[in-house]
Amino acid sequence: MRTLIKNIDTLATFDSEERELKNAWIEIEDNIIKEIGVNTPPQGEFGKVIDAKGMVMLPGFVNTHHHFYQSLFRAVRQVQDAKLFDWLVFLYERWKYIDEEAVYISSIVAILEMMKSGVTTTTDHLYLFPKGHPNLYDAEVEGARLTGVRFYGTRGSMSLSKKDGGLPPDSVVQTEEEILKDYERVVKLYHDPKPFSMSRVALAPCSPFSVTKELMILTREFAEKHDLLLHTHLAETKDEDEFCIEKFGKRPVDYMEELGWLSDRVWFAHLVHLTDIDIKKLSDARVGMAHCPTSNMRLGSGISPVYKMKNTNMRIGLAVDGSSSNDTGNFLLEIRNAMLLQRVAFGESALTASEALKLGTFGGASVLRMEKEIGSIEVGKAADIIGFKLDDRLEFAGGLSDPVRALVFCDAKGVDFSMINGNVVIEDGRFVHIDEEKYIQKQNEISRKLLSME
Template sequence: MKTVLKNIDYLVTMNEKREELKDAYVVVEDGIIIDVGKGTPPPGDVEIDLAGRIITPGFVNTHHHFYQSLFRSVKEVASAKLFDWLVFLYERWKNLDNEAIYVSSKVAIYEMMMSGVTTTTDMLYLHPKGRSEFIDSEIEAARSTGVRFHPTRGSMSLSRKDGGLPPDTVVQSEREIIEDSVRLIEKYHDREKHSMLRIALAPCSPFSVTEESMVRTAELAGQYDVLLHTHLAETRDEDDFCIEKKGLRPVDFMEKVGWLNERSWFAHLVWLSDEDIKKLAGHDCGMAHCPSSNMRLGSGIARVKEMKEAGMRIGLAVDGSSSNDTGNMLLEIRNALMLQRVLKGADALTPRDVLEFATLGGARVLRMDDFIGSVEVGKSADLAAFRLDTLSMSGGLSDPVASLVLCDPHKSDMVMINGKIRVQNGRVIDSELPGLIKRHNEISSKLIGGEY
């Protein structure tokens, strides 16, 4: 069946020429874009009139912790630094179960989808003792939403008694981590083009896993040809911790354990030297830039301008909902622009630069840019539409592309993923959403209150 999206006021393609088309159309068949053009489109079985809209490639979220949507704005740590924040919340997170993971994952995904996200990753590193198959639960949730999903099998093996931060109740042995990583890859990882589900491996951070775990995970990723992900250089405290415990700064430690390679992408990368940036770029590593989270936790401002100039692959991310505390990719795009201008001036980055980070940049970080990240023939039909006739966009039509970043479209009007409409007229297509939100709040209240 052919679906024709027609009368598009502005189409941001992110193709090789970075073309922006007026009065455009997109033709989709079997989830694939088969035609893009201007003017009168060919007839279709289904025709959708998108007059008064700007269309972009669907946004790609490159770092998240879905379960944290249950722990937004927790009073006791609303103004805490990262390490104190973690220590407090670990004691609540240790009570998570599979239902909590499933419900929180759907809420987190739908929230992002409302801001134009069509592809997301997630780092789920909490695996409390006596519980299992948390990744399976979030995959089940993701499949029910229709999002394109690239989860990471997160892990922690270094507990508080061994010099790490997490309590014993949420860490696993090296054997448990490796065995479950292999299980998930063999069960779920789809290497084919247009894949809706891929698996990556993600030890949580240098201060929550052993050096052996980092090395073994990198070897496993090479064996199965999957990507690697972790938090890195997020705070000055982490920098000090790595020097004290490892005798090396974070990037140098990653080099030691074999993580500086084209498979790897790192979340945050706030505290980097010139040499760090040179090393990361030279090894073709990717970055998940989390501007709102970095502001929320007072972590600092990443040197994104310098990383872009060095040729690094850069994507954007909402990060976990208890360190943000929202899943709105439109805010990340805007904050990414504004933060760099605080440091480097008004010409540090352009609105189109950060829009590219959110689309093609994120696709490159996840090594999926051969089929997502741009609107062109042969790519997956992952698209986001935003209204131009809203109060907040009024007066911003001289450059609608820049206005998508500088103004506030609030939410997507339509989202298409793999050729299927998932958001229509500004609403998620799921009749069970009210009940989902109700259950999410019930679980959240019990977990925060210690009753779950």
């Protein structure tokens, strides 16, 4: 089907020339951008014509790290002021009751929340597999498919329980044999490496304090054999530094180097506590990074020195993380907080609004090695496009001299339009095919039940 989006007030392409076009149009063939131009749009028969008058449009945002199931555990009173390790120890005892329905519903809710804030592609780090529930990944994929999001899931894992010197209890870890066997199953079922795929899989042992050294190496070898990406948390807190030094005799980045985990196949979440030597090693290896500013603030973990890394060879994207270490899945908030937090820590020019937006679009695409498919509005790329109507919204009143940067400075509240893979999923700020109220009610019901269990 041919689709035309016309009368776009401002089209921010985020291409290599960073073009911003006025009175623009986009011609789409099925799910691919066929042509872009200004003024008079092309003629002919179109299955759908979208009038974007009064709107600024840009490529859909790419979320590079999340834990969908945690949206069931937002603002939990007992750990609102806890540091990461204490927060985890408390919540592990509630997370151990998660089942397939909980993962399915929470995945839908988490994705819909992100979609309303402009996300069109997301990953997720599902590392929790309580005993008796080995197929939680399948429930997550089913939830993602219902929403229509472009999904790059990660089959996570935990193998180092408290009795063996790790942090999680026995009830939420698996053996290395169980994990490796399920890697095979999940990749066979859900990893589609073809261009413009809607379902891909990476492998993601949880963290240095919840998996064995052996599993990290075996996972890397499996990923190399099957040409998969790798992901894990790293250098998030000072406690993690101390844990790695005590257990491995090395700081986190050096430990990853020993395991062979410094490569362009890898992206790490957080990377808060880094030395200049760490940054050089990460840059030399062209490692990817999911910057999670709000979660790092929420847990008091620190401020990642993104301003030092933004001009290196590292691939840097943004992520909402959480949801119970962030309590929201608002990607627009991550873009704004990324800019503001770098300025608070490192000066007024540490990160510009344009740079923050690019981290959320092309940067995220490069983290997932999808920069040839998504992340910018260019001919031949996927039709993943979002739009904001600026001329009748309170937060933008008086801020129209620079409509693109206004999305960051003026605190945009949500998208008015979203297209994913050529399909319109949000129109006039509302979901086209999904009744979100149904899933909100079910999510609250499951959340109350899980929090009541001991």
